[in-house]
Amino acid sequence: MAALVPPFDEESAIAKVQRAEDLWNTKDPAKVALAYTEDSEWRNRDVFLRGRAQIIDFLTQKWEAEKEYKLRKHLFCFTHNKIAVEFEYEFVDADGQWWRAYGIEHWTFDEHGLMQRRxxxxxxxxxxxxxxxFR
Structure with missing residues (x-):
């Protein structure tokens, strides 16, 4: 698959969003982390992370707790090296309760197409x- 790098146009932004959705649905923390810069900065709700090692730890814990996780992402807007997405995902917790999350993400990419900030x-x-x- 070709690298999707800034500057983004509508076609490449949509493809970048789809690639992210596909990658996250693998639920493979090490594989997902490779889409981010070595020193990538995250704010995930009230959790702040920096770097691939923290991303891998966070995603490992997330997917241990969120069983049958399934994600959908939709392009909201884009500019030169930034993309915003709306998303929803579903999962079941250890007690058997199903959940749906709704939210938005703002992404900033480096010149190689790796995400610097999420x-x-x-x-x-x-x-x-x-x-x-989602089934």
Whole structure:
């Protein structure tokens, strides 16, 4: 697959978002972390991370707790080296409660197409298994 690097146009921004969705749905923390710079900075709700090692630890814990995780991302807007996405994902917790998260992310990329900064805000709502959108 070709590298998707700034400056983004609509086609490359949509492709970058789809690539991120596909990558996160692997639920492979080490593989996901390679899409970020070595010193990438994250804000994930109220958690602040820096660097691939922290990203891997965070995602490992996330996907140990969030079983049957399935994510969808949608391009919201873009500019030269920035992309904003809306997203929703579903998971089931250890107690069997299903959840859907809704949120937005702002991404900033370096010249190689690696994400330097990721700011994420989201809310979780409890849902019934029958209300799941993603199977």
């Amino acid at each position: 700011d994420m805000s989201a809310n979780n709502i409890p849902i019934k298994e029958a209300e799941r959108m």
